[in-house]
Structure formats: C-alpha cells, structure tokens
Amino acid sequence: MFGRILQVTRRAGVVVGHLVVHLLIGVGLALLMAAAIIRLYWGEISVNQMLLNIVAVEADGGGGSIVWISILGIAVVPLLVTVGIALWLFFRRRKRRRDGDLRRPPRVQWIMRAVSAALVAAVVIGGTTAFAATVGVRDYLEAANxxxxxxxxxxxxxxxxxxxxxxxxxxxxxxxxxxxxxxxxxxxxxxxxxxxxxxxxxxxxxxxxxxxxxxxxxxxxxxxxxxxxxxxxxxxxxxxxxxxxxxxxxxxxxxxxxxxxxxxxxxxxxxxxxxxxxxxxxxxxxxxxxxxxxxxxxxxxxxxxxxxxxxxxxxxxxxxxxxxxxxxxxxxxxxxxxxxxxxxxxxxxxxxxxxxxxxxxxxxxxxxxxxxxxxxxxxxxxxxxxxxxxxxxxxxxxxxxxxxxxxxxxxxxxxxxxxxxxxxxxxxxxxxxxxxxxxxxxxxxxxxxxxxxxxxxxxxxxxxxxxxxxxxxxxxxxxxxxxxxxxxxxxxxxxxxxxxxxxxxxxxxxxxxxxxxxx
The missing domain is CATH 3.40.720.10 (Alkaline Phosphatase, subunit A)
Incomplete structure (x- = not known):
C-alpha cells in the first residue's frame, strides 16, 4: 500500500514538474515576444506607458493591426510553441517506450537533463532580462525608492x-x-x-x-x-x-x-x-x-x-x-x-x-x-x-x-x-x-x-x-x-x-x- 502511494506521489511530482517547466518556457517566450514587439513599434518605453495603454486598448481605431499582432505574438505564438514542445516530448517518449529504449546510461541522462535545464533557463532569463530592459523596470524600481x-x-x-x-x-x-x-x-x-x-x-x-x-x-x-x-x-x-x-x-x-x-x-x-x-x-x-x-x-x-x-x-x-x-x-x-x-x-x-x-x-x-x-x-x-x-x-x-x-x-x-x-x-x-x-x-x-x-x-x-x-x-x-x-x-x-x-x-x-x- 505504502509503495503504491509512493509511486502515485512520484508520478504526480513528475507531472507537476513537467507543467512548471512548460509554464516557464511559455512565460519566457511571451516576455521575449513582448520585448521584441515593443521595441519594434515603440522602442524603449516605461512601465507606466505600458500599463496605462494596456488598460484601455482598442483594436478598432486604437492601433488596429498592432493590437492583433501583440495578441498573436505575446499570447498565441508562445502558447502554440509550448504546447508543440510538450507534444513532441510526449510522443518521443512514447515511441521510445514502444521501442523499448527507455533506459540510458546515467551519464547520458545527466547531460541531457543539464542541457534541457540550461535551455529552459536561457529562455526564462533571456525573456525576463529583455522585457525588463525594454520597459525600464530598473528605472521604475529606482523611482519607487x-x-x-x-x-x-x-x-x-x-x-x-x-x-x-x-x-x-x-x-x-x-x-x-x-x-x-x-x-x-x-x-x-x-x-x-x-x-x-x-x-x-x-x-x-x-x-x-x-x-x-x-x-x-x-x-x-x-x-x-x-x-x-x-x-x-x-x-x-x-x-x-x-x-x-x-x-x-x-x-x-x-x-x-x-x-x-x-x-x-x-x-x-x-x-x-x-x-x-x-x-x-x-x-x-x-x-x-x-x-x-x-x-x-x-x-x-x-x-x-x-x-x-x-x-x-x-x-x-x-x-x-x-x-x-x-x-x-x-x-x-x-x-x-x-x-x-x-x-x-x-x-x-x-x-x-x-x-x-x-x-x-x-x-x-x-x-x-x-x-x-x-x-x-x-x-x-x-x-x-x-x-x-x-x-x-x-x-x-x-x-x-x-x-x-x-x-x-x-x-x-x-x-x-x-x-x-x-x-x-x-x-x-x-x-x-x-x-x-x-x-x-x-x-x-x-x-x-x-x-x-x-x-x-x-x-x-x-x-x-x-x-x-x-x-x-x-x-x-x-x-x-x-x-x-x-x-x-x-x-x-x-x-x-x-x-x-x-x-x-x-x-x-x-x-x-x-x-x-x-x-
């Protein structure tokens, strides 16, 4: 019984871990896209400018295509990419399970996990850094003090x-x-x-x-x-x-x-x-x-x-x-x-x-x-x-x-x-x-x-x-x-x-x- 509970807990932990990783990927991509779109249309802006314009956007006569491009680039594309990565990993693992190729040498597993973690960190850190620099988060924090x-x-x-x-x-x-x-x-x-x-x-x-x-x-x-x-x-x-x-x-x-x-x-x-x-x-x-x-x-x-x-x-x-x-x-x-x-x-x-x-x-x-x-x-x-x-x-x-x-x-x-x-x-x-x-x-x-x-x-x-x-x-x-x-x-x-x-x-x-x- 205890073993069964431990197994279920372990599986739940794996699922939650995968969800967190994919959430981080999605957030990092969204921030990268947001930074790119802001720089393309407005250059470097301030936190106040961003928030005061987001509050009351208008697709009709208030930016038009820019609004839709922002929605597509910041919300839809990162979501599709994240879901695509998740599906690719799922079907890849499923194929390996079907082919009986689940076990790998510990060293290979460690390297792959390290590379995956580095890529996820790069997306998250890169997106956060680019977005913070684009909207002047540092200046905003200094102004707060x-x-x-x-x-x-x-x-x-x-x-x-x-x-x-x-x-x-x-x-x-x-x-x-x-x-x-x-x-x-x-x-x-x-x-x-x-x-x-x-x-x-x-x-x-x-x-x-x-x-x-x-x-x-x-x-x-x-x-x-x-x-x-x-x-x-x-x-x-x-x-x-x-x-x-x-x-x-x-x-x-x-x-x-x-x-x-x-x-x-x-x-x-x-x-x-x-x-x-x-x-x-x-x-x-x-x-x-x-x-x-x-x-x-x-x-x-x-x-x-x-x-x-x-x-x-x-x-x-x-x-x-x-x-x-x-x-x-x-x-x-x-x-x-x-x-x-x-x-x-x-x-x-x-x-x-x-x-x-x-x-x-x-x-x-x-x-x-x-x-x-x-x-x-x-x-x-x-x-x-x-x-x-x-x-x-x-x-x-x-x-x-x-x-x-x-x-x-x-x-x-x-x-x-x-x-x-x-x-x-x-x-x-x-x-x-x-x-x-x-x-x-x-x-x-x-x-x-x-x-x-x-x-x-x-x-x-x-x-x-x-x-x-x-x-x-x-x-x-x-x-x-x-x-x-x-x-x-x-x-x-x-x-x-x-x-x-x-x-x-x-x-x-x-x-x-x-x-x-x-x-």
Whole structure:
C-alpha cells in the first residue's frame, strides 16, 4: 500500500514538474515576444506607458493591426510553441517506450537533463532580462525608492481674474518633434507649411527648446502633462484605490483628484470640445477628457456616423488629418458664432493623426522625398496650416488664442524611421507655436521649459490671470522668473528625481478622486 502511494506521489511530482517547466518556457517566450514587439513599434518605453495603454486598448481605431499582432505574438505564438514542445516530448517518449529504449546510461541522462535545464533557463532569463530592459523596470524600481513626492511641490491652479478671458484653440501634433525641421537630416523641413502660417513677424511666439518631460513620450502623457501639469503615473504608482488598479477593467475615472485645463476653463464658462481621428476610448482618452470639463468628444465613431468615405480612414487608427481639419473648420465656425451670441468663450482641442507610424499616404499627399514618413509629416502640417489660415481669414485670431505643439517626441522603435538621425541627437525638442491676440510676438518666452510648464502657459494664453503663474509642477513660460520653492527652481538632477518619482501618496489621491493638493 505504502509503495503504491509512493509511486502515485512520484508520478504526480513528475507531472507537476513537467507543467512548471512548460509554464516557464511559455512565460519566457511571451516576455521575449513582448520585448521584441515593443521595441519594434515603440522602442524603449516605461512601465507606466505600458500599463496605462494596456488598460484601455482598442483594436478598432486604437492601433488596429498592432493590437492583433501583440495578441498573436505575446499570447498565441508562445502558447502554440509550448504546447508543440510538450507534444513532441510526449510522443518521443512514447515511441521510445514502444521501442523499448527507455533506459540510458546515467551519464547520458545527466547531460541531457543539464542541457534541457540550461535551455529552459536561457529562455526564462533571456525573456525576463529583455522585457525588463525594454520597459525600464530598473528605472521604475529606482523611482519607487525616490525620496521625492509630487505632492510636495504640486500647486493647485488659482485664477484671480478672468476679465480678459478669450477663446482657445489647442492643437496637438502627433509626434511633433521640432528636430524634424532639419532639412539636411530629413530631406525637407516638415514644418515649413505650418511655419509659413505662423510667422513670428505676424505675432506668433514659441518656446525655444520645449522639452519632453523625463519619463514621458506617448500621447496621453503629453496631453495630461500639458493639461494637468503633472507626470502621468498609473498602475503600481498608487497605494490605495483608483481607476487603474484593475488591469484591463472598465476605466470609470481618470486623475479625478487633479484640477486640469478643462476643469479650470469649464469653471470659468468655457465650452470644451475635443476632436480626434482615432477612437477616443484608446488609453481612456475619452474618460480623461469627459471627466475634466470637456462636454463633447468627437472621434472615430462620430466620423463614421457622419458618412465619411472609407478612403478617408486608415485601418489601424482612424480619420485622415485632411478630413479631421475640415470638420475642425466647421466646429470652430459654430463655436465662434455661439461664443459671440452668448459671450461665453470656447476651447477647441484636437489631435492630428497622419504622422503616426506606420504612416499612411492619402491621395492628397505627394511623396516628394526619399522617406514616406517625411512626406506624411509635411502633408499633415499642410492641413494644420490650412486650418490656421481659415481662422485668420474668418477673423477669429482677433479674439482667439491658439497653442500648437507636438504631443511628444517622435518614437524611434525598431520599425520606425530616422533611428540613426535621432538616437544620438543631443537636442531633441517639441515643435510649438503660440498666438495671443494683441501680442506683437516680440516678447520672450522662457526657453527650455518642459511640457509640465505648458499647463500654466495655456491658461495665461487664454487670458486668465493665474496666481503666481504656477499650476501643477509648472511655471508659465510667460513668467520671466521662476518662484523660489517651485519644482522648476530645483536643480536639474533633483527635478529629474521628482518627475520620475512614483509619488504614491500623491497619485493615490489623484486616481482615487481625492483632492491631490490636500496634504
């Protein structure tokens, strides 16, 4: 009886051992594939970027084929390979049993087991190491141990006067990196059409060397940085509740405990509208906007419902910039007419799409350079320039502020263009243009600010008087001096530590819906 129990236990142990080994193989392969796909499409990213985009993925108008490739590569292929290995070993052992070839010299068995163990370890360690390096796990762990907390420097925006408030148009340029102005590196200045429509001699201003904040680099990080004044941190940054604690769950709120641009504008009577070509539910953009003062968000489903022809869409993301900006002209016409009638201003925000890689060349775009990416960027800027010209012709620039800027630097993953030109470039910055009615364009904006300081800058461009010219971690670029005690007054290395910090106390409140400014 005892022998029978021992035999069953031994067999069970063998089965469990095989299951664990195959599980490790599957996990190692999945991590390897994940690292390869991330590097191909995005390059090196951060843990926060990965998790904040995984939470609300969209196969339709939110990456399209990339989503399906990721599912296939990270889940299906490793599973099939693992099952294939298991079946091959099973039938191989079965054949040897049938042929009476189960017994081997101990030395041969030891060598085979050692080789098998080494191969399994190589897959697991290789996959784990590649994935950890790709998503910046080391940086994430260092940030978790930072002595800084965003809450110690966060400034709640306080408007002291809105007498001079004006309409606002805010345009985010997908991957709008100013480095692409270099016609020697990229064949042409991709921003030339937009620069012609926003000349300094006409009164347009710009922040020289606008920087992407440390740890940013994707659309939602750019939007929240410039509209809330804080780095975007999500899953794993909180110690309590919050919208992002349930991976893959239905996101109900987004940084509800933080006062962002739309909140401030709505409180002062603005109508906030957002237009985007992609599906706004990707990365929960719609939840963020709807929860922060935007009364209307128009995206991919709206353009389909409006009867846009199929040729106006790209299958992976959404509506072309030509058609998006055509809708934007109609929208700004309606909003401006309503503002004149009611006396209440509007904020029209939008995000372009054509320059998102892999680029799609529409029939309105002529490829006149060696790279299709260069052409797509230039054609997108031509559409934005056309919108600016429309506003000028309609007289809207007389009472409407305009802020145009890239949402982040161009990503340079393994499948992206311009890796050689951008990887070692020593001054990668974000393209921007600012129009303030009545300004002569000769006033100096503080140079080398980062995206976090664009939040108070936008508020001031809209004509709102901001206490201390501070909001979030930022200080307005219109401020000639940085207040002592501000995050912007920190030494560069200390500021980098602050921005990188996971700041669990602050983000627990921010995501949990509590007032993040309250100590």
């Amino acid at each position: 930072s002595g800084y907390d965003v809450g110690d420097f966060y400034v709640e925006p306080t408007i002291t006067d809105d007498t001079d408030k004006r309409n606002l148009v805010l345009i985010y340029l997908e991957s709008g990196e100013a480095t692409l102005e270099d016609d020697q590196l990229f064949g042409k200045d991709v921003f030339a059409p937009l620069k012609a429509a926003t000349k300094a001699s006409d009164g347009w201003q710009s922040v020289e060397n606008l920087k992407q904040y440390e740890g940013g680099g994707w659309t939602m990080s750019g939007i929240t940085a410039t509209q809330c004044g804080i780095p975007l941190k999500g899953i794993g940054s909180t110690s309590g509740g919050g919208a992002y604690n349930a991976l893959g769950g239905n996101v109900q709120t987004y940084l509800e405990g933080v006062t962002c641009l739309g909140d401030v504008l709505a409180e002062h009577g603005y109508t906030n509208v957002f237009l985007g070509g992609a599906n706004a539910s990707f990365a929960a953009k719609d939840v963020f906007l709807g929860g922060h003062g935007y009364s209307e968000v128009k995206d991919l489903p709206d353009w389909r419902a409006a009867g846009e022809p199929e040729k106006a869409f790209r299958s992976d993301w959404g509506l072309s910039d030509e058609r998006l900006l055509a809708h934007a002209k109609d929208e700004v016409d309606d909003l401006h007419a309503e503002a004149e009638k009611t006396g209440q201003p509007f904020n029209l925000s939008m995000l372009t799409l054509d320059s998102h890689e892999p680029v799609h060349i529409y029939d309105y775009c002529t490829v006149d350079t060696q790279s299709e990416v260069t052409a797509a960027f230039s054609c997108s800027m031509t559409q934005v320039a056309g919108f600016v010209d429309h506003m000028r012709q309609q007289g809207y620039l007389e009472d409407t502020a305009v802020v145009i800027m890239g949402d982040h630097l161009k990503q340079i993953g393994g499948g992206h263009a311009f890796q050689a030109e951008l990887t070692d470039h020593n001054n990668r910055t974000i393209f921007n243009r600012i129009w303030v009615p009545g300004e002569d364009g000769n006033s100096d904006l503080r140079p080398r600010v980062d995206q976090l300081s664009m939040y108070p800058t936008i508020l001031e461009a809209a004509g709102l008087t901001l206490a201390g010219q501070e909001a979030g971690l930022g200080v307005s670029a219109f401020a000639s001096r940085v207040p002592a005690g501000s995050a912007q007054a920190l030494q560069p290395s200390h500021y980098a530590d602050l921005v990188s910090s996971l700041s669990p106390r602050f983000y627990a409140k921010a995501w949990g819906g509590e007032d993040a400014a309250a100590q």
